[in-house]
Amino acid sequence: MSNPETDPLALDRQVCFALAVANRGVLAVYRPLLEPMGLTHPQYLVMLALWEQSPRTVKSIGQALQLDSTTLSPLLKRLQAADLIMRERSRDDERQLAVTLTEKGRALRAEAEKIPPAVVGRLGVSEAALEDLHRALTHINQAALKAGALPR
Template identity: 55%
Template sequence: MSVDVLPLDRQVCFALYTAGHAVTARYRPLLDELGLTYPQYLVLLALWEQDTRTVKDLGAALRLDSSTLSPLLKRLEAAGLVARERRRDDERSVTVRLTAEGSALRTRAAGIPARLICDGGLDIGELAELRDTLVRLTAALQRQGEIDAGALHR
């Protein structure tokens, strides 16, 4: 007996897609209270982890290219949450740092992950396991993409 692998409800990609939408939809009202979009929140998470980063470093941490990241940083700067400046030793490199207001916002944002845990129906261990599984999946797919890209250039 063969198993039909194409039904939508059996697709990992669809489960990830819908879960992603559900998570960002749940974050939206919480972030609205802070005046942030979800991508802006991710930028601030990276800066709260390590303040004063180059745009290139932020892009690598967030897996965003500069054409996506630059408008986010511009809006965060206009809101007074970050400051950008060109490095004196390398004019091509831009450094991003939190302002006092951006640093202070961390305290207000601290409860957001707990709200998702409460609302998500999974305990902290299950969420950690899910995150670890997704990290492994991402790494494996990226490695395969690099292998496939390398094969194309041979």
């Protein structure tokens, strides 16, 4: 048996393992906060992009979230069925599909503003620690993008 402190394949030394566990844990914190809003975490991310800018093209949302259209389309369909967004052909370019918040979608933002502080509180981690983590993850994501591991 190898020494876990020096073994390059020790599970506890793997960045991918730490990220996978952290991802599951953080999403588990979000789940009960988003359920009363009728949103899944991926739907919440779409709404965040639209609360930043609406209308927005499907392509623009995909770029912002680093998702391809095959992943994004079902999310948009469910958000439209929930009357949170409208999808329609762009007047400027009919090849583009424009996504706009509905009144109900805009109103949901007020409720969503409670999510970030609730997440911080439930995690029990300082905002400074989360900001440091965000900076490190953003750097890793940019490196993965440059390496071609994420969609552009």
